[in-house]
Amino acid sequence: MHEISIAESVLQIIEDTARAEGYARVKVVWLEIGQLAGVEAESLRFCFDVVARDSIALDARLEIIETAGLGWCMECACNRVVTSRYEPCPDCGSFRMEVTGGDEMRVRELEVE
Amino acid sequence: MxxxxxxxxxxxxxxxxxxxxxxxxxxxxxxxxxxxxxxxxxxxxxxxxxxxxxxxxxxxxxxxxxxxxxxxxxxxxxxxxxRDILAKNNDYADENRRYFSSRGIFALNLVSSPGSGKTTLLVKTITALNGMQPLAVIEGDQQTDNDAARIRATGAPALQINTGKGCHLDAHMVGQAMGRLALKNDSLLLIENVGNLVCPAGFDLGEAHKVVMFSVTEGEDKPLKYPDMFRAADLMLLSKCDLLPHLDFDADLAMANARRVNPDIQVIRVSATSGEGLDEWLEWIKAGCRLCSIARVHP
Known part of the structure; x- marks a missing residue:
């Protein structure tokens, strides 16, 4: 359900940019979705297909680039790759990890004509 | 070619x-x-x-x-x-936040799974504040006006947002609701989100804090199952604590799990039925209200 809102926001960004850049059709949409963003890629693809009907993004392909989750360990004072929000630091085992990356969701690029 | x-x-x-x-x-x-x-x-x-x-x-x-x-x-x-996919929502949230800070309004976004006792606790909270603190409530549900009606019965102004098929409130909905509530300066705004531990975590409404409610009739591992929400919240209310003697629920384990996801989360054990923890919760609210009104006078 949440992915529908995200898909609608993606389409809105595409349509806003279409007005500024002057293109009539979108062929590929490159999204950057962090591993910790809480978005299910398959569900997002499904929702995007639904919301993109009757739009300039009809039949556009979604390319989802998954970015790694990063956490700052307050004990080791350095960045570590994490795959979930409750994971301890792989080095010292502390749970005092502050997520510093991999929670973003961005439209990175479009292939248009 | x-x-x-x-x-x-x-x-x-x-x-x-x-x-x-x-x-x-x-x-x-x-x-x-x-x-x-x-x-x-x-x-x-x-x-x-x-x-x-x-x-x-x-x-x-x-x-x-x-x-x-x-x-x-x-x-x-x-x-x-x-471009950030949630940029539009975040712009609306920033607008709401500016509105709140210019009027000294302390806004809370209450989130939980359905049935953890948000509305019951709100009714108790409003009754306990006994008109000492100007406040308003925004209720979010997919359907019905039931929750807003329960709040209005206490005498507090409440506006219901029905999200239809939507699973969360967004900042634009809240902005529109605020316009219709005529919020007073230095007031408290309680926003009860749609009962859902997933989606509301990603949508900033411009609130000062997300408050996550977690009832003791749920599993102790809920913070681990829905880490985004417990990470986004600043305060966790462990609700229905009057039922603890009748359950196998390990409250300490539940709190440890919440702190595992969010080491800085504050926890208050409450019960709307027995009144346990209500004073601490009210003090937390009043402290937030005081800070917001001081910030309005001395920005």
Missing amino acids: CTTCGCGKGQTLVGGRRPGGGHAFARQHKPGKELRYRAPEEGVIRAPVRAPALFPDTLDFGAGPAGTHAPGMSQTRMVKIE
Whole structure:
């Protein structure tokens, strides 16, 4: 359900940019979705297909680039790759990890004509 | 036909061989593989073709379907966007936040799974504040006006947002609701989100804090199952604590799990039925209200 809102926001960004850049059709949409963003890629693809009907993004392909989750360990004072929000630091085992990356969701690029 | 040099279909060679299906599109190739084009009368020219650029600071003209770029020639093109998908919601949330801070309003976003006792606790809270603190409530549910009606019965102004098929409130909905509530300066705004531990975590409403409710009739591992929400919240209310003697629920384990996801989360054990923890919860609210009104007078 949440992915529908995200898909609608993606389409809105595409349509806003279409007005500024002057293109009539979108062929590929490159999204950057962090591993910790809480978005299910398959569900997002499904929702995007639904919301993109009757739009300039009809039949556009979604390319989802998954970015790694990063956490700052307050004990080791350095960045570590994490795959979930409750994971301890792989080095010292502390749970005092502050997520510093991999929670973003961005439209990175479009292939248009 | 090649859009750059005009070479025909069938002249394209991949690694010296003809590819199976027509002109080779850049995206069908893995990075590092090369295509060979035979330009008219000049023999073979090696033309490396790359996959579309994956690096943000690269403007890759070789990434179009033609695998190359010629000025003025029509081909599909790449448009750099680099926009946060939730940017629009965040803009509305910032607008709400400015509105709150200019009026000294302390706004809380209450989130939980359905049935953890948000509305019951709100009714108790409003009754306990006993008109000492100006406040208003925004209720979010998919359907019905039931919750807003329960709040209005206490005498407090309440507005119901029905999200229809939506699973969360967004900042634009809240902004529209605020306009209709005529919020007072230095007041408390309680926003009860749609009962859902997933989606509301991602949608900033402009609130000062997310407050997550977690009832003891749920599992102790809820913070681990829905970490985004417990991470986004600043305060956790462990609700229905009057039931603890009748359950196997390990409250300490539940709190430890919440702190595992969010080491800085504050926890208050409450019960709307027995009144346990209500004083601490009310003090927490009053402290927030005081800070907001001080910030309005001395920005």
